[in-house]
Amino acid sequence: MKRIAIIGLGLIGGSVAKAVRRNSDIDIIGWNRSRESLTEALHQNIINGIWDKKSVLEADLVLLATPPAATIDFLKENASYFKPGTVITDVCGVKTSIVKECEPICKENGLYFLGGHPMAGKEKGGFLNSDESLFEGASYIITPTEQTKKIAIERVTKLAKIIGAREISVTTPEEHDRIIAFTSQLPHVLAGAYVKSPACLERKGFSAGSFMDVSRVATADEKLWTELFSLNAENLCAEIDTLIKNLAAYRDAIKNNDSKTLAALINEGCEIKTRDN
Amino acid sequence: MKRIAIIGLGLIGGSVAKAVRRNSDIDIIGWNRSRESLTEALHQNIINGIWDKKSVLEADLVLLATPPAATIDFLKENASYFKPGTVITDVCGVKTSIVKECEPICKENGLYFLGGHPMAGKEKGGFLNSDESLFEGASYIITPTEQTKKIAIERVTKLAKIIGAREISVTTPEEHDRIIAFTSQLPHVLAGAYVKSPACLERKGFSAGSFMDVSRVATADEKLWTELFSLNAENLCAEIDTLIKNLAAYRDAIKNNDSKTLAALINEGCEIKTRDN
Numbered sequence: 001m002k003r004i005a006i007i008g009l010g011l012i013g014g015s016v017a018k019a020v021r022r023n024s025d026i027d028i029i030g031w032n033r034s035r036e037s038l039t040e041a042l043h044q045n046i047i048n049g050i051w052d053k054k055s056v057l058e059a060d061l062v063l064l065a066t067p068p069a070a071t072i073d074f075l076k077e078n079a080s081y082f083k084p085g086t087v088i089t090d091v092c093g094v095k096t097s098i099v100k101e102c103e104p105i106c107k108e109n110g111l112y113f114l115g116g117h118p119m120a121g122k123e124k125g126g127f128l129n130s131d132e133s134l135f136e137g138a139s140y141i142i143t144p145t146e147q148t149k150k151i152a153i154e155r156v157t158k159l160a161k162i163i164g165a166r167e168i169s170v171t172t173p174e175e176h177d178r179i180i181a182f183t184s185q186l187p188h189v190l191a192g193a194y195v196k197s198p199a200c201l202e203r204k205g206f207s208a209g210s211f212m213d214v215s216r217v218a219t220a221d222e223k224l225w226t227e228l229f230s231l232n233a234e235n236l237c238a239e240i241d242t243l244i245k246n247l248a249a250y251r252d253a254i255k256n257n258d259s260k261t262l263a264a265l266i267n268e269g270c271e272i273k274t275r276d277n
Numbered sequence: 278m279k280r281i282a283i284i285g286l287g288l289i290g291g292s293v294a295k296a297v298r299r300n301s302d303i304d305i306i307g308w309n310r311s312r313e314s315l316t317e318a319l320h321q322n323i324i325n326g327i328w329d330k331k332s333v334l335e336a337d338l339v340l341l342a343t344p345p346a347a348t349i350d351f352l353k354e355n356a357s358y359f360k361p362g363t364v365i366t367d368v369c370g371v372k373t374s375i376v377k378e379c380e381p382i383c384k385e386n387g388l389y390f391l392g393g394h395p396m397a398g399k400e401k402g403g404f405l406n407s408d409e410s411l412f413e414g415a416s417y418i419i420t421p422t423e424q425t426k427k428i429a430i431e432r433v434t435k436l437a438k439i440i441g442a443r444e445i446s447v448t449t450p451e452e453h454d455r456i457i458a459f460t461s462q463l464p465h466v467l468a469g470a471y472v473k474s475p476a477c478l479e480r481k482g483f484s485a486g487s488f489m490d491v492s493r494v495a496t497a498d499e500k501l502w503t504e505l506f507s508l509n510a511e512n513l514c515a516e517i518d519t520l521i522k523n524l525a526a527y528r529d530a531i532k533n534n535d536s537k538t539l540a541a542l543i544n545e546g547c548e549i550k551t552r553d554n
Contacts, residue, residue: 119485139482169482179483182476187487190467192546193523197516199459200549205416205446206456208396210464213490218550222543226536233531239474240528244521246470251517254510259503266499269469272477273495 001158003027005051005059007074009037011122012091013065014130017046019163022132026162029059033070037127058083061155064090067224068231072101084110087152089159091118093184094231095143095173103147114152115143115173117180118165123219136164143173181235188225189240191218278435280304282328282336284351286314288399289368290342291407294323296440299409303439306336310347314404335360338432341367344501345508349378361387364429366436368395370461371508372420372450380424391429392420392450394457395442400496413441420450458512465502466517468495 004020006013009032017028030047032038041047051057062082064071071090082088088111092098099115106113120138122129140160144153157168171179194200195218203211229236253262281297283290286309294305307324309315318324328334339359341348348367359365365388369375376392383390397415399406417437421430434445448456471477472495480488506513530539 119483121485121487138485141483167482171482176483179476179479182474183480183484183488186471186474187491189524189527190471190491191487191550192543193520193527194463194467195546195549196523197459197463197519199456199516201552202456203460205444205448206396206418206453207460208398208415210398210468210494211460213493214464214467215550216490217487218546220543220547222540222547225543226540229527229531229539230534230536233534237528237532239476240524240531242474243470244524244528246473247466247517247521247524250466250470250506251514251521254506254517255514257507257510259507262506263499263503266469266497266502269472269495270497270499272472273468273492275478 001026001060001155003029003059004159005029005031005057005062006047007031007062007064008033008066008070009041009047009127009130010065011125011127011130011134012118013063014041014046014127015120015132015134016063016065016118016159016163017041018130018132019135020159021046023164024162029057040127053078054081056081056083059086061087061089061159063159064088068092068094068098068227071098075102075105079105079109079111082109082111085112087112087114087149087155089114089116089152089156091116093117093180093228095176097231099143099145099173103145107147112149112152114148114156116156117141117143117176118160118163119184123217125221125224133164135160137166138164139167139169140165141169141171141176143171143176145173177232178235181232181239185229185232185236186239186243188217188220189229189236190243191215191220194218278303278337278432280306280336281436282306282308282334282339283324284308284339284341285310285343285347286318286324286404286407287342288402288404288407288411289395290340291318291323291404292397292409292411293340293342293395293436293440294318295407295409296412297436298323300441301439306334317404330355331358333358333360336363338364338366338436340436341365345369345371345375345504348375352379352382356382356386356388359386359388362389364389364391364426364432366391366393366429366433368393370394370457370505372453374508376420376422376450380422384424389426389429391425391433393433394418394420394453395437395440396461400494402498402501410441412437414443415441416444416446417442418446418448418453420448420453422450454509455512458509458516462506462509462513463516463520465494465497466506466513467520468492468497471495
């Protein structure tokens with residue numbers, strides 16, 4: 001790969017750009033809806049140039065690092081400006097709906113799409129918070145389908161390695177969404193639900209690590225996460241219901257002063273957590 | 278203070294001993310139910326001596342660093358062996374029941390009790406995991422009552438400062454238990470309930486920081502936390518119910534595809550989290 005294009009220079013796009021810049025000689029062409037991050041990235045020598053939108057862009061790989069709806073809209077509007085044969089990938093936290101929409105648009109335009117999801121983030125977004133080490137040791141999920149070209153897998157895998165990912169996880173878009181509802185989306189719902197207890201406003205002087213841990217991602221961007229939750233509604237609602245059921249089991253054991261059941265619940269949690277950790 | 282006694286050399290007692298040793302010239306007398314940690318602490322020169330149980334112990338401050346029931350039992354059995362005028366404090370994560378039991382035992386024996394709760398911990402216990410820096414920057418809660426002597430507050434405060442606590446939070450035992458149910462106990466219930474989702478066993482390659490954060494304390498000691506949850510049942514059940522109600526609000530908004538309500542819920546969580554953080 002000699003040149004990649006990164007569309008969207010927020011936390012994820014900016015961090016990929018910075019990692020590629022530091023770890024390789026690949027040229028980076030950037031584009032961003034607002035001009036500020038673009039000129040900042042150019043000024044910091046993170047990107048080599050700005051895409052003059054609606055001119056033909058030649059790149060080996062285009063990384064769409066925008067929220068789900070913006071990713072689909074961008075492709076609809078701009079797919080005809082990418083040179084046929086270009087590999088296109090995205091970074092969205094949901095995959096079924098993205099792949100379903102993006103794959104046919106790319107196919108129509110002779111582009112090769114592969115859904116991707118680098119598993120790292122921060123509770124604060126934007127280019128300002130982007131970090132060349134964000135993906136070091138992280139998992140990079142790709143979701144090929146029967147239509148996926150080998151070259152798309154090769155180039156996205158290469159990018160993942162360049163930015164420092166520890167492993168490439170290959171799965172279907174549907175499996176991705178089912179498991180991510182538990183590992184990523186549920187903790188975000190949880191953080192927000194947790195801090196809504198009235199006691200949260202009295203926490204000063206009464207909190208330690210476990211409060212910080214559970215509440216950390218409560219500051220997540222409302223627009224992005226509203227989209228992500230909505231696009232994975234069925235899986236996420238099922239996970240919320242499972243959690244409510246499991247919380248109720250603790251509550252009932254505590255309420256009934258049933259120490260034996262309570263100890264068994266705690267022990268079971270410990271056993272699951274330490275398995276394959 | 279010239280000499281303190283630490284009863285129980287687990288994670289908390291061991292960490293206090295190590296911090297006192299590093300940060301002061303105070304003599305430390307230790308006692309532990311099992312002999313192993315005691316001889317290890319003596320061997321590492323963390324304690325100056327082992328209390329020959331049931332001989333009179335002269336110390337300016339006795340720190341009971343054992344679980345709730347063990348703390349009460351220990352006092353019942355040994356309060357008569359402490360020199361009258363000695364200040365006694367504990368480190369239990371619940372305070373109402375502890376203060377109610379310990380205060381009269383101490384009073385009968387001419388000892389000055391003050392409930393305490395240094396707000397730090399780890400997901401793994403024992404002297405082996407104790408750490409001289411555990412309390413650095415932490416909050417140290419004390420729960421004086423109308424019967425508390427000034428000298429007890431002075432000595433416990435001094436200990437808190439020696440071990441590196443950032444602030445002393447003064448509250449009633451009842452307020453402590455109400456707020457701690459939210460800041461500490463609920464995250465422990467949550468971690469255990471969270472990992473019980475069947476998806477948890479498929480998480481390999483699909484998890485990042487937010488999974489780790491929520492699940493971290495799922496490995497907590499089952500005996501200790503069964504005791505702590507049971508001794509604060511009413512407050513904790515109320516917090517679990519509040520969390521379930523708040524989780525259900527997210528689920529309903531997601532299920533009804535009500536993006537406006539969902540965005541408002543996320544936004545509200547963000548606003549609470551960033552307030553007075």
